[in-house]
Structures are given as C-alpha cells and as structure tokens.
Amino acid sequence: MKKKWILATLLGMVLLFIICIGGKKYMDKKAVEKSYQDGIELIQNYVTDYLVKNYEGIEKIEWEGVGVEWRSSPILGSSILGNYVNSKAKIFVSSDKFFTVRFTLTDEAEYDGDLNKYILKHSLNPNNIDSLLELEIENAVGNFNIGDKLDQLGSKKIKKSREGSPKAKIIYNLEIHELEY
Numbered sequence: 001m002k003k004k005w006i007l008a009t010l011l012g013m014v015l016l017f018i019i020c021i022g023g024k025k026y027m028d029k030k031a032v033e034k035s036y037q038d039g040i041e042l043i044q045n046y047v048t049d050y051l052v053k054n055y056e057g058i059e060k061i062e063w064e065g066v067g068v069e070w071r072s073s074p075i076l077g078s079s080i081l082g083n084y085v086n087s088k089a090k091i092f093v094s095s096d097k098f099f100t101v102r103f104t105l106t107d108e109a110e111y112d113g114d115l116n117k118y119i120l121k122h123s124l125n126p127n128n129i130d131s132l133l134e135l136e137i138e139n140a141v142g143n144f145n146i147g148d149k150l151d152q153l154g155s156k157k158i159k160k161s162r163e164g165s166p167k168a169k170i171i172y173n174l175e176i177h178e179l180e181y
C-alpha cells in the first residue's frame with residue numbers, strides 16, 4: 001500500500017511539473033502576442049490618423065489583424081531572427097474598389113527595453129506613407145497585387161488634401177492570426 005502511495009505521489013509531482021512548464025510556455029507566448037498587438041496598434045492608429053486627416057476619397061480603412069509567422073522550433077527553440085509580424089490595411093475608395101497596404105512591425109517600430117514597449121521609428125513618417133500609398137495604388141491599378149480591386153478611375157478618387165476623409169469608416173483589428181503563404 002505504501003508503494004502505491006509513493007508511486008501516486010511521484011506521478012502527481014511529475015504531472016504537476018509538466019503542467020507548470022506547459023503553462024509557463026503558454027503565458028510567455030501570450031505575453032509576446034500582447035506585445036505584438038501593442039506595437040501594431042501604434043502603427044494602425046498613426047497610419048489611420050494620418051490618412052484620414054490628409055487624404056480625401058477614402059470611404060473605409062479596414063485593418064486585417066496582426067499576422068505572425070512564428071519562427072521557432074520545438075527542438076531548436078526561438079529563431080535568432082525573431083518572428084515576422086505585420087498588419088495589412090484595405091483602403092476602400094468605394095464599396096468594391098480597394099487597395100492593400102502592408103506594415104511590418106520591425107520596419108515601423110522598435111522594442112524599447114527600458115520602457116518595455118514598442119515605439120514608432122522615425123521612418124514611419126508622412127513622406128514615407130505618401131510614397132508607399134502612391135506605390136500601392138500603382139500596383140493595384142496595374143494588377144500587381146493579388147486580390148486588390150482598384151482601377152484607374154477609382155485611383156483618381158484618392159488624393160492628398162487638407163480636407164481629409166472625416167467620414168471614413170475605420171475598422172481596427174488586433175486579433176492574432178498565423179501568416180500563411
């Protein structure tokens with residue numbers, strides 16, 4: 001009887017240890033996801049604010065969440081390159097005409113270890129957003145971006161203006177999803 005008690009106690013301790021390790025990994029992943037969401041939220045807010053205040057002809061901006069390519073292996077551990085994290089925005093000029101703009105977390109923000117949060121880089125500025133918008137409009141009109149639906153006529157609706165697009169509908173999305181290729 002005593003042997004069964006010792007065996008049950010050891011088995012219980014091993015099981016508890018395994019549950020604790022699994023719980024720690026889960027909590028660590030959730031903390032990383034929250035950090036990514038905070039960084040992408042900065043980018044979404046900055047870009048949306050800039051576009052709505054400086055471009056007319058935008059009917060809707062729809063963010064597609066936080067895409068993550070987890071670059072870690074159960075055997076080798078985390079990649080030294082880190083995970084790839086991005087967020088895409090569909091910018092609509094009408095109900096069925098839109099183009100897509102992609103922002104990558106490591107290109108637009110950096111993690112400040114002292115503050116324990118992401119801060120925007122100086123490269124995320126009006127000039128670069130203007131250039132990116134122009135490029136993505138050209139790509140959409142030329143059918144270089146798969147899935148975009150914007151023609152020459154639709155591209156003329158969006159232009160830089162002090163009036164902006166104050167009535168644009170904004171849909172933010174910070175849900176984590178795994179990137180698929």
